[in-house]
Every structure is written in C-alpha cells, then in structure tokens.
Amino acid sequence: MGGLQKKKFERGSATNYITRNKARKKLSLSLPDFRRLCILKGIYPHEPKHKKKVNKGSTAARTFYLLKDIRFLLHEPIVGKFRDYKVFVRKLKRAYGKTEWSAVERLRENKPTYKLDHIIKERYPSFIDALRDIDDALCMCFLFSTFARTGKCHVQTIQLCRRLTVEWMNYVIASRSLKKVFISIKGIYYQAEVMGQLITWLVPYQFSHDHPTDVDYRVMATFTEMYTTLQGFVNFRLYHSLNLIYPPKLDSKAESQLEDEGAYAMNSESYLEKLSALSSSLARVVSSAEEEEAELDQFPVEGEDIEKMEAREKEQQQQEVQKKIFVGLKFFLNRESPRESLAFVIRCFGGEVSWDKSVCIGSTYDVKDETITHQIVDRPSIEKQYINRYYIQPQWVYDCVNAKILLPVEDYFLGVTLPPHLSPFVEEKDGDYVPPEKLKIMALQRGEKPANDEEEEEEEEEEDDEDDEEEDNEDEEEEAEEKNLKKMEQQRSQGKSLQVKVTPGKVKVENPERLEQEEKAEEKRLAIMMMKKKEKYLYDKIMFGKKRKVREANKLAAKRKAHDDAEKSKKKKARK
C-alpha cells in the first residue's frame, strides 16, 4: 500500500496529444490565425487510438493534434508576424477612428508582410518532395487564374497564379513531358511526367464562376498563398534544369515576330499574354542546337540479360516516337475550339499550331496557309473548305495523345457522331470490364487493321438467331422432362393408385470433366467450412469484393449489350 497514488492521464497517450483549443491558447492565436498557420505549416490533426484515454475520460468529440507538432509551431517566426499583423490592424482601426489620414497612410505603407520561403524549404526538404505535392498547387493555381478580378481575392494573386500556370505550361511544352489528357465534365485533366513523378492537374473550363456562398475563401486564399510560393520555386528549378531563362523569355525569333502586335494588351500585360499564347518557344541560356539529344548510353543493370535490355531500349525508342506524334503536322484552330488547351497539347507533341489573328495574340499563320494539314473545328459544318486538309473535331487531338498513335480521322470528321472519349487513367486488370472502344484502340496500337464492322455485325446477328433457336429447343425438352418427373413424384407421394409401369429409361451421359469440377467445388466448399473465424471473415470480405467487381463488370456489359441491340434494331428499322 506504499507509494504515491498514480494520477490518471498524466502519462502515456494523454500527454502526447493536445486539443485544438488548447493548442490555440498555447500559441496565443485566434482560430483563423491558427488555421492559417496549420495550413501553411502542413500540420494536420491526429486521430488517437484510444480516444477516451486521450480525452481524459470524456467521450466528447474533439480534434487532437500531436503535442510535438504544436511545439514545432511555437518556434515558427510567422507566428510573430501574425501577432504583428494583429497589432497593425488595431493601430489602423484606431487611426481611422481618429481620422488621422496621414497615420493611416503611413501604417498602410508599413503593413507587415511575411515570406513563406523557409516554410516551403522545411516542408519539402528535397525538390522531389515538392514535385510530389505539386498536384494540388497546380489545380489551385489554375482555378484561381480563371477567377474574375472582382473582390473574391486579391488581383495580384490572380495575376500571379496566371503567371505561374503559364510558366508551368511553357515548361511542359519545352520538356515534352505531357503524357495523358482527359476531357471530363469537370474540366480537362492533364498528366505529365516530370523527373519521374506523375503529376496530374485539372483545369476548369473557361467560364466565369458562379461563386458559392458556402465556401470559405480565406482558407482557399491561404492555400493559394502557400501554393504560389511553392509553384514559383518549382518553376524556377525546372526552368533551370532545362537551361531555360527564368522568368521565361520568348525566343528572339519569336519575339521579333510578335513585336508588331501591340494592339492586344497593355504594355505591362502583353508579355504575359504573348507567353500564354503558347505558340513560340522559349529563350535558353545555352543555345539550343548544342544540347540536341545527347545519345544516352545504356548500361546493363546487374542481373539483367541482353534480351531485357533490348526490350527496354525498344521501349525507350517507342516513347521517343510517342513524344513526337504531331511532328510535321500543322494545325489551325477555329475560333470556337478551346484554344489554350489545344495549343498546349499540340505543342507538347511537336505540332505547329495557329489560330485566327483576332482570337488571340501569337498566331503564326492564318487559314489560307496551304500547308495546314488539320483544321480543328467544333461546329456541325463549315462553308469554305480546303481540299488538302482534314477538318476534324477537337476530340481527335486528345484521343491521339491518349492512344499514342495518330488515329484514323474518319471518325472525327465534322457532323459525325464522335466515338466515346475514354479515360486514359483507367488501367483494366483481367476480370474488369473493358469497353469495346478501348479494345479497338488497343488493336490499332498493336498494328491490326480494324475489320469491316458492318459485315461482322450482320454475321453475328445471324449466328445469334440460330443460337437462340437451339437454346429454345433444348429448353423445351428439359421442361417436358421436368414436368413428367414432377407428376411421378406427386403420384408417389400421394401413394394412391400407384400405377406400376415400367418406362424405358434414358441413358444419362455423365460428363467426367464436369463431375470432376463439381467434386473439386465441393471439396473447396467443405474446406471453407473448416476455416477459422478470423480467416473466414477475411476470406468472405475478399470474396465479396471480388464478386461485387464481377457483378459490376457484368452489369456494364449487359447495359452495353442492351444499348447495342437497341441501336441495331433502330438501324434495321431505318433500313426498312
């Protein structure tokens, strides 16, 4: 009975966590400031394993942070800046109250600001870390750059976001690192591979936003503040890795070309506009001719045989080819097609692109150019057509990029019903449902020529009919048999007037394979019965997931079949 009594909640997990309110008080910050600090420093709450223990016996819902994290925040210089800002606001209010305008002006000029450089460095100690997290930064910058310059956030922020996104797109073009594009109902997804990292970002369509009221723009603005800083540093580093000048400058050639077009924008903005046209290449620190593709030597990895190495080499070559699918093609964008997206994608894959002079700055040739090979049109028909070029819909460009080959243009002519646009991000494993369009594209990739569809269809139809008939016959026979059996059973069970009658039996053919299968299935069933409870649970869960997947795949297949049948019958009717 000796010794001091141990008090509860003074050791163990209770001391490792701190509630949000306590943390806030410890940092002596207001909630919005605390929130901002957490966003900037990347601190997120933790879910303790034993909530009740950590919560000192209470079960109330609370947010917990790790005490270590909060201690880490205590030393942050930005916390001091937040306090400075609070003081500044107070002074400013006071000056306003006393209508001391000079004081107001003076205070305004000395508004405390802070830099986030050290935070970025701290959060992303290596460049690859930063690249890994750049997805969200890009999405946010692209969203903010589409905002109208009205009060929702600072105009400078919008401009900065625009600048950074344009820089990023120019980098992707210069490094040819775009991999996949997907037009979704939300916006356009792009995926690029930069330094081995897959980076995906989403760009909204170019419409004015209907600003929702239930969104806290302060939170978004704080994120954007952090992301713009991150994005800027990443851009700087990326540009330097390609020997490009940062902030980006246009080629001297391109610059002279664009010199005369001053009418589009004010002087201060015109350079950004020219850059955002994406039509011309960027100036380099070292002249570009020098570093043209130094051949990479191949070193065999240990334990790899020559065959594998060759395969790898081949793959690399293929990738090189895929990077250049649009080389030698000259595109012209009609004014209704999404210019920025198309120009970006086409330039990423080496195509030349231009548009009408009145659409945007930076057009390099006009419609009448005889060497144009493809004109991208997004309207049902066009009046004046040139013979020596294809008039295609914009989806062709994106589909080509995803398929990594030039797809046949016939499906994408004007007024034609477009083939479905598939997501390049879906990778089907065996057992998953693969839409027939994807199969077609895969066949094209393998170099097979598409068979004549219509004939096939007809043949199929005939076969189907036959099959159906056969099945019907079988079904009928079975039914009849069953009926007989049922009758017999009934009579037997009633036991009355059992007519003793011998009917010639039929030889029942036993399928040895099937029997074996059945046997195996039963074995498995019995073995499953003997599983331990824990394993059984896990097994059931896995099997449930598998079954659900199969069910979904089947459902999709059935839906597709129904749709195709409906289409066929429609066609037939139309023919008649």
Next chain:
Amino acid sequence: MFPRAVMEGSSSENTRSEKIEKMKKVQEKSAKKKRSKEEQEEEEQKDVEVFIFNNKVSEEEEEDGDLSDSEDSVFSGLEDSGSDSDEDDEEKEEDNDEGLKEEQKQAQQVDEEEEEEEEEEEGVTEEKEDEYKHDSSDEEDIRNTVGNIPMEWYKDFPHIGYDLDGKKIYKPIRNKDELDDFLDKMENPDYWRTVQDKQTGSDVVLSDEQVQLVKRLQMGQFGDVNFNEYQPQVEFFSQDVMLHPVTNRPADKRSFIPSLLEKEKVSKLVHAIKMGWIKPRRDDQDTRGRYYDLWASEDTSILAKHKMHLPAPKIRLPGHHESYNPPPEYMFTDEERALWEQQDPADRKFPFVPRSFSSLRHVPAFPRFIHERFERCLDLYLCPRQRKMRVNVNPEDLIPKLPKPKDLQPFPTTQSLVYRGHTGLVRSISVSPSGQWLASGSDDGSVRFWEVCSSRCMKTIQVGGPVKSVAWNPNPSVCLLAVALDSAVLILSPALADRQVVSSSERLLSSQQETELMEGASIVTWSDAEGEELNQGIRLKIQHPKAVQQVTWHAKGDYLASVMPDHSSHLQVLIHQVSRRRSQNPFRKNKGLVQSVSFHPVRPYFFVATQRSVRIYNLVKQEMTKKLQANSKWISSMAVHPAGDHVICGSYDCRLSWFDLDLSTKPYKMLRHHKKAVRGVAYHRLYPLFASASDDGSVIVCHGTVYNDLLQNPLIVPVKVLRGHVITHDLGVLDVTFHPTQPWVFSSGADATIRLFT
C-alpha cells in the same frame, strides 16, 4: 430670402413685369377687401370644397404662401427703404471691388458682373438678417395690421382688421351660396385662377405670370424664367497663381514667422523616428513573385524530422464515368439516377451524374468545381491522416489444406431410401443393434418399425400420444425398445428377431417380478401392460411424475436413463434398472435444465448436458469428475464417442462443439457449419464418422479420426453435406443416427419422412 432675391433679380432685368405686378397688386388690394368678408362663409363651406375641388385647395394654399412672400417686398415700406440704403452702401463697396476686378478681368461678361453683384448683395443681406433673424414681423402683410394671428378670431366681426391708418378693413360681402358658386364655376372662365386672400378676405384673380410662376415652382424650377441655372462656372479660386491677390487684405503676421505648432509636430515625429516608433517607408515592391533556387543545397538533416509526416494522398484519377462523352454503358439508367438522387451525398458512388455531350462546345462549366477544390483543401488541413496497411492476401491461401474427402471414404454420399408412412414430424429414430431394423417415433402418436434394406414398415404401434424419443436396447441378445411418451416410458418388445432373442428379452422383462415388490415407495410406478397393449407388444410401462423428453440405454442394456427437464426441481433425471424394476434419482440438487443424458460406453460415467455445460459424473464414486463448458447458448443434443474420450454437442445457436476430454473443459473445436439450429448429433460406432442434423434441412457428415497417440489431436474434416429433407414449419432434420455396422446414416425430418444416406 430666396423669393426676394428672385424678385430683385427680375426687377432689375425686367422693369415691365414689375409694372404689371404693381398694377396687379393695386387690383388685389381692392379685391381683398371683398374677399375678407367672403372668407367667413367660405370657411364654412370649406369641408365641402375639399372634396369637390381638391386640386384647387392645394393650389390656393401654395399660392397663399407665395403671394405673401412676394408681396412683402412690395408692401413693406420699411424694408424697402432699408434695403435701398443698404444697396447704396453696397454700391460704394462694389465700386472699390469692381475697380480692382476690372483690372483683373476686363473681358468678363456682363452676366458675371451681375452675379458678383448678387453675391455682394447676399453678403449684405446676411448682415441685415442678423438683426431680424428670428423676427418674422417683416414678413407681415402690411395692408392689414392685425399681424400674424388666426383669422377666425375675426369671425364674428364685420371687419377683418385695420389698415395702416387704423381704419377698419371690412370683409367683402359674400353672399354667394353653393348654387352661385357653382354657376360661377361654370360661367366664370377665371374661376380656376381665383384665390382668396386670407388677410383681406378678398378674391384675387391670378395673372398669367403668376400662374406661370406657380406652375414652375410646382415643377421644382426656378421662379425666374430668365435665370439660367446651368451657367458656366467661373473658377474663381483656381490652381493658377494670379498676379494679384483675390482680396485686398494685408498678409498676416503668422505668415512671416515660423509656426510653433508645426515645430511641435515635427519634433514629435522626429522623436518617434528616433525611438523607432515610426519606421521609414519601405521600398517594397511585390516580393511575392521573386523566386530563386530554393533547393540549391539540399539539406538531409531536415529530412530526419519528417519521418512522422504523411504526405497527403493524391486525388483519385477519373474513370470513364467522368468523360464528357462516355461510352453509353456508363450513363445512368433511370433507376440508377433515382437511386443516386435518393442517396445521401456521402454514400454516393460518384459525386456527380455522368453526362454525355455530342461535342466539346456543348460542355458547360462544372457547377461544383470550387466546392470540390474547397473540400480538398479542408481534407488537407482538417483530416487526420493514417497509414493503412492493405492486406494483399490470395484468398486461396486462406483456405486450410485438408485431406481430400475421397481419401477418407467410406462415408454416406447419396440418398438411397426414403421411409414414408408417418403423418407427423418424426422426432426420434433408432437402429437395432443388428442393423436390420429401424424404429421411429413420431408426433402422430405411433411407433413404426422399418426394415432398413427394403424401407418396408413392418409394424406400427399406436401408443396414443406424441413420441418424444425412442431408443433401441444396445444389447444384441435382447430385442427391446424404450419409448418416451408424455410422462411415461414404455418398453416394447417388437418381436422382430430370432425366437431365441425374443424369448431372452421376455425373460429379462419377467425376471424382475420378484424384485418389484421390494421397491415399493418410489416416485415412479412400474406396471405391466395388459390386454390390447400387450398384444401390440408393449410390455412395461414406467409412469413418471413429469413429461419425459429423452430415454437412453446403458451399453449393457440393463440400465435406462430418462430425462424430465424442469427448472425448479432436482428430479430431472432418473436411472431405471429394467431387470430389477428399480428406479433412482441420482442427483440431489438442481444444476440447471437438463437437455440430454448419456452413459459412457465402457466406464461407469454418466454425461448430463444442461443448457450451457456438460457435467460428467462418476457413478461409482458418486461425484462429478468434469464440467465441460460448451461456449454456446443452448445445448440441444449430445453424443459420446464409442471410445468414450470425446463428446460432441450440438446447440441451438448453430454450433457443434467437439470436446476432447483429455485436453480441456473447453471445446477442442467449434464447427459452425450449419446455418440454423443443430437438432441432433451422432457418432458412428465403428467408422470415424460423426453427423449433425440441423433445421436448415441438411445433415453434415464429418470425418473425425481419433488417434490412440495422446499427443495427436483428433482430425476433423467435413466430408459430405447431405440434403433431402424438406423444411416444414421452419423445422428441418430432427434426428440423426448411424447404422451400427455400415457407413450409412439415417435422418428423420419434420416432413414426416426418414431418409437413408449410403
């Protein structure tokens, strides 16, 4: 002040109008006299008039005000003279000023001069108004000297006031009645412009100019027609430094000496700067857009700090559903759409409805774009992160490797015979030790004897009540059957064997005659059957005090145990000795509701299964040796392995527990093979088989090898699931038993059949 200024302006410009006005006013004077008389009458009529000539009244009122204002300048002789003298003074000042001005701007127009005059005048009038600011007497109508009093005070007098000379002003004669008024209104073209002067009570016909004035004022315009309110403004005090000062005033002294106040202010600022209270202006451009190589020297020391940091998971990549032009199978059907709309947003598989557009130009903006980005932001800073270990198990690996059932043959595999005949559920079955006969007891009140091989019913004995349990005497040298029925146990001798066997069983039953006398005072009564019953084969009747649920024989065939489940009594189990017709209650205490009992096949042990546990008693030592915890809610049945070291229990919560008596009191294995309550369990006497029957209509046969080696645990492998019984009234198979020599299993079900699986 305003109207007067107007009047003055107009008088200076337009003398003609002044004349007209004067003339008018003379007219008015005379008219007023008349009117003052009429006023009284009119006031009486007023109420009526308000309704009829609403417009007119309002007009009148306004005009009254106007008139009084405009007239005072004319009729107030005092003011006129005063203003004249003032103006003279002004003229002098003006001369001075204008002398200066003319030098400044010679080219200025006449208009402007006039304006200046006006300004000057205003300045003067302000001075004058200081005197009379709150004195409104100057605005009085001087034709009538009564002053500003309610005129109804003069209602009862013939006069309305006094003129300047002190003579009475008489009210004008008003003898117009309504009709006259109406006629006047119809005939007099000036009626609409006739107003009554309250001061004099006379009617005044407004002139055209006056009417115009009223109209203009009503429209909010200036009273003076010629006044141009949009005259070009002259920047008098402009930014340009003029050659000459605007005023003639000499410079102040303070403009020559340094200001003390300013000095004080400056010194304050200097002090503040010195003390660092005021910071000098930063030359601060937008530093946000300045970037440099942040990762020039990658510091790996920081990396160590971030071990605990979890990078945020990336956003899920979009599937075909999200395409602007998805394949048709990815579009929602009507049902799916309805389901989507019904579901809670958190439960939905997709946060959006797939849509299809024929071309890119039709694609609209996504309405929830900002929302989704915002939600992502919230996720990033509000969600706790967790590393989740994903189990990547091949489900096939989880399945235990068991010996193949093929290698464990023989065991029953197919249903070969169905014994039909009962009309109620068959509760219990038992096979004779020779294996030739099968006895079954049913709820229809009959016990039937079947030949096993032919499924023929050899004998039917009506016992007159639902049979709960039947048990064939395991001694092969006798042929007896114990039947539990209500509160009695019957011993039947079905005579289905050799004559020798039949006679030996008869002997067994009759040998006890002597001993019966000795056992007098007992709870049960033994009685011989007589008459009809004897003919049927019933030999003995053991009457119990309560309903008997189960009977079971000892292996030797002499002892018989019966179960009467009862919560409250210690009298639940009775052991009878048939040869001596003796019964005894082995227990003195109630240890729970007894479900079933069983004798140990070899040793003098007795198994009692209560609701939750199985107790094993040593009959010789008369003590409990073991208590097995079944880990199930309610034991339904029990069977003891023929070697006696293993027990299986079926329970109503779908479990079958196998106890190894050498190992522990906990089940060695729990088998959850059945989907519904287990009703019966049985061991095979020779083969390593056991079977369980359940309400789900199936009989599961398992292989259960028991090794002689104590170190090796029994091997339990399910080998066959036998189905055949039809589930009726939620009851499936009620009892199961093995053939004593063959690997066959019998099962009786609620569908009134008995089935044999071989």
